[in-house]
Amino acid sequence: MLLPVSFAFVFPITVSAQQLGAVINIYSARHYPTDEALYSDFTKLTGIKINRVDADDAGILTRLKAEGSASPADVILLVDAARLWRAEVDGLFLPIKSKILEEVIPENLRAKRTDSGGISWFGLSTRARVIVYDKLKFKKNELDTYEKLADAQFKGKLCIRSGSHPYNLSLFGAMTEHLGPQQTEIWLKGLVSNLARNPAGGDTDQIKGVASGECAVAITNTYYLGRLMRSNNPADKLLAEKVGVVFPNQSSWGTHLNIAGGAVAKNSKNPENAIKFLEYLASPSAQNHFANGNNEWPAAKGVSFDNPALKAMSGGNFKSEVLPVSAVGMNQIKVQQMLDRVGFR
Ligand code: FE
Numbered sequence: 001m002l003l004p005v006s007f008a009f010v011f012p013i014t015v016s017a018q019q020l021g022a023v024i025n026i027y028s029a030r031h032y033p034t035d036e037a038l039y040s041d042f043t044k045l046t047g048i049k050i051n052r053v054d055a056d057d058a059g060i061l062t063r064l065k066a067e068g069s070a071s072p073a074d075v076i077l078l079v080d081a082a083r084l085w086r087a088e089v090d091g092l093f094l095p096i097k098s099k100i101l102e103e104v105i106p107e108n109l110r111a112k113r114t115d116s117g118g119i120s121w122f123g124l125s126t127r128a129r130v131i132v133y134d135k136l137k138f139k140k141n142e143l144d145t146y147e148k149l150a151d152a153q154f155k156g157k158l159c160i161r162s163g164s165h166p167y168n169l170s171l172f173g174a175m176t177e178h179l180g181p182q183q184t185e186i187w188l189k190g191l192v193s194n195l196a197r198n199p200a201g202g203d204t205d206q207i208k209g210v211a212s213g214e215c216a217v218a219i220t221n222t223y224y225l226g227r228l229m230r231s232n233n234p235a236d237k238l239l240a241e242k243v244g245v246v247f248p249n250q251s252s253w254g255t256h257l258n259i260a261g262g263a264v265a266k267n268s269k270n271p272e273n274a275i276k277f278l279e280y281l282a283s284p285s286a287q288n289h290f291a292n293g294n295n296e297w298p299a300a301k302g303v304s305f306d307n308p309a310l311k312a313m314s315g316g317n318f319k320s321e322v323l324p325v326s327a328v329g330m331n332q333i334k335v336q337q338m339l340d341r342v343g344f345r
Pocket of ligand 1: 079221
């Protein structure tokens with residue numbers, strides 16, 4: 001497999017930087033340009049320089065495995081519980097010991113190691129997976145649960161990205177916890193028969209599908225919607241204005257939450273500084289950055305933030321699912337088998 005070009009430059013830079021001491025190497029699958037300020041603030045605060053490798057999760061995991069014990073990676077940032085679970089099972093993380101993280105990150109947003117004691121990774125920000133809909137065609141109460149998306153009235157009206165995308169694997173993994181595997185598979189079959197088009201594109205494409213009338217309901221992570229709502233481009237704002245948003249399952253188990261999280265790389269040469277960086281990401285200022293920069297909810301307890309888009313779409317407060325995110329990640333193999341059986345690509 002060809003590795004992303006950016007990796008080619010990382011080794012020489014990393015080796016010389018490590019000799020100077022205070023440097024950490026971060027492999028990040030976060031794909032948000034607004035994160036730049038997070039990294040520079042950390043360096044300002046601690047004097048620890050950051051070398052960063054941005055790649056998708058598959059690229060990062062392949063690279064880590066290829067590098068083995070020679071890997072210069074210290075911190076791994078991945079988006080989605082399903083991906084973090086996979087990396088942990090593949091033995092790519094060191095256990096994390098941090099009083100600060102244990103204190104501020106709620107228990108359901110972190111994962112115990114599968115092999116031994118200790119904590120494998122911490123969720124650092126959350127995003128809700130919500131339903132957007134055509135306000136002219138449907139009312140909120142017609143689609144206020146994930147279950148209703150399989151109703152016959154939405155035949156030919158549902159847009160969603162690939163079923164195997166980690167965001168959906170995690171949502172379906174959570175549904176498996178709530179409904180049991182049998183009911184979940186029946187539900188997934190219902191989603192397939194309601195599709196307006198073959199699953200394709202990212203979450204923003206699904207919002208656009210509703211705004212253009214190609215579909216009437218869709219599923220998206222909240223930050224994609226927040227990005228459109230807060231965009232300087234009037235066309236983006238118009239897209240967001242055209243769709244209604246529902247935080248599903250408010251009267252049952254709550255809206256599905258997913259996380260972006262961090263871990264310490266198995267072969268880190270600077271595990272203490274790696275933990276320092278993760279602790280920094282859980283600090284109020286970094287948590288605010290997740291909220292204001294990328295429209296995510298803080299994962300740390302008791303952090304106040306001010307993001308008008310998050311407030312507007314959720315009404316300020318909403319009930320979220322409290323499943324252990326690690327259990328959700330663990331279900332992904334089972335979910336993939338169901339998707340294959342019902343023909344959800
Ligand atoms: Fe995303």
